[in-house]
Amino acid sequence: MNKATADRVKFEFKDVDVERTEHTVNLHVRHEKLAELLKHLKEREGFRHFIDHTCIDFPDKRERFQGIYILYNPDVNERVLVKTWAKDGKLPSIEKLWPCARWAEREAYDMFGVIYDGHENLRRMFMWEGYPYYPLRKDFPMEGPQEVELPSLTELYAGRTEPPSHDFELMHTRVATLEDLERTERSRLKKKAQLVLNWGPLHPGTHGTIWFLFDLDGESVVQSDVILGQLHRGMEKIAENIYYFQFLPYTDRMDYISAICNELAYVNTVEKLLGVEVPQKARYIRTMFAELQRINSHLLWLGTGALDLGALTVFLYAFREREKIMDIIEGNAGFRLTSAFLRIGGVHYDLAEGTLDVVKAFIKDFPQRLREYHNLLTRNRIWLRRTKDIGIISREDVFNYGLSGPVARASGVPYDLRKLEPYAAYDELDFDIPVGEVGDVYDRYLVRMEEMVQSLRIVEQCVAKLEKLPKSAPYVNKEHPAVMAPKEDVFMDLEDMVKNFRIVVHGEDAPPGEVYAGGENPRGELGFYIYSVSGSKPYRLRIRSGALYNLSIFPKLIEGRTIADAIALLGSLDPVVGETDR
């Protein structure tokens, strides 16, 4: 935040503190002035783009909950954090300013029990109605209270064997009942029209387990709501309880289609916090694999999106290419889908022998395959009818709903963190950002198709660069005290072994501070906000999910349209439940 803006804010709001930490700019404001300050920032200072809102629990402090709002100014490419203390466990709702804040507030209510004054329908976001606890509070154990007896039916039917067929605890956390779910459903939507239709949660078209409620008048949707949490696994709670490096495999399982991109975003944030430099070779390997993963992810979107609209051929074709990319990843990382390939300070393995040759073969082959997809879809009359002029997102809505990724770019907003806040090796590479004009489903399709071409360009440049680098170049910055040495050194060198042992047992020693950094994922900006009070575990790790915010505009877009459009629309927003629910 530049000085002029800070001065203006200071002038307008006398008691606002501007705090500049190493990685962030924080505005501390009193609870009463919060809405006013945010309005000022949005309308006068250009901080239009809503990035995230969350809370932190400090059980020892008098006010206990601190609310944090992350905003972005697209004109000058700056972020600001606004912090405020809740009063009597209450914060004002800002859904009038940014409609997507409604979901973030629901989540904070669900996880912390913070009440938002003026929220239109403050309900549980992920857990069901009637769940009595607030899981992200510091006094709540990660495993949850064990209160119901749930024996393993395998043992119950087969009888206990010696040795036992498996090891399990008899007691279990509370499980929802069908009545709970019905209560959840009813609390969300007051019926206005003829009939409420449930779509999902276990439906092939919902891309996972999203639960949609449509209030229908005939075939057109009058109002709708989305119930999430059918894959809420408590990632943020886990992160608070384990070391920084241990959380890396969990990021794979968030947006499981683009695992390496997630890792890159996470590793990038932690490296900022710990102050780790990454060797050049590792940066290029990271970039190459992240872009391969992006192609992989877009191919899955293409295949399933087309399958939802009835085009089975595209699905089979796209999966053919996906298998090739997964083989490349498996050959290098040892795992197909959730690869856990990156490490803090580098990558886990050096390039395997022949990797670059395989990638080169893929680069040569892929443009022809892309042409095949274009031939199948781009001028297909059915495809055009189903996608053109459906779900048009305006530029203002991109900022109001906190959209990012291809969804934002299809509406003409060139918001791409690879250019704006370059990480890995993106600042040294040459690539373009495709943007759309209309912002409908068809534009989102075209943008993603063009992104694959651009990703291929990046991969090509990375291959050229990696070929020039010597084989002996380091791929992990093992000089840094918080970075684990690569495996082959650990087995040969006593010092490295001792260091690894120390990190594995005690974790990395992070300095106190806070950092927000994001990565440009195939599903939008995946951000990590880490609040550290020194030690080896984060005090709070907030995951800003691009898919969640992209989905938050769905109820608005579907209003007045038919159910058939819902499928095309959801496919174009492309959420992944692992990331929306975390």
Add this chain to the structure above:
Amino acid sequence: MVNSNGFVLTTVDELLSWGRRNALWPLTIGLACCAIEMMHAAASRFDLDRLGVIFRASPRQADLLIVAGTVVNKVAPMLKLLWEQMPDPKWCITMGGCASAGGPFPTYSTLQGMDRIIPVDVYIPGCPPHPQGLIYGILQLQKKIKEKGVKKYDKAFNDFRKDIQRQGLIPREIEV
């Protein structure tokens, strides 16, 4: 076996079991990461169709439930409902660590193993398992059906009948 007149002789049980194990129709449900590998198993390279495994969108047409992904406490009753909607005989495969035993998520919101709510026939380890792993699991299930038939349901049915009698819902005289 084929006799001299060209007839195939078999028992009804074997014929039924042959038919059942070679046309396992799973329900199309994807919960998390494992669902992607399940899709890969069904797509062009691994092609589950050649094992007679064809995904069905309705539980009424399915006889196999592949639980692919993390089952959380909120989704558990829905899965149980779907399981109850499937006609007998039916089988269940848990794919991956989460569905089998909670996997890497020992948290407040995750069900620690699908076998807490429905009986499981085959557990496939992995996070997620390869498509080959899923295919191996299906082959194991086929083997199990071949060896054991559907007898386990006799036991479950007897238990159920005893339960009902104990609760006094069926008078003893009408017992068949």
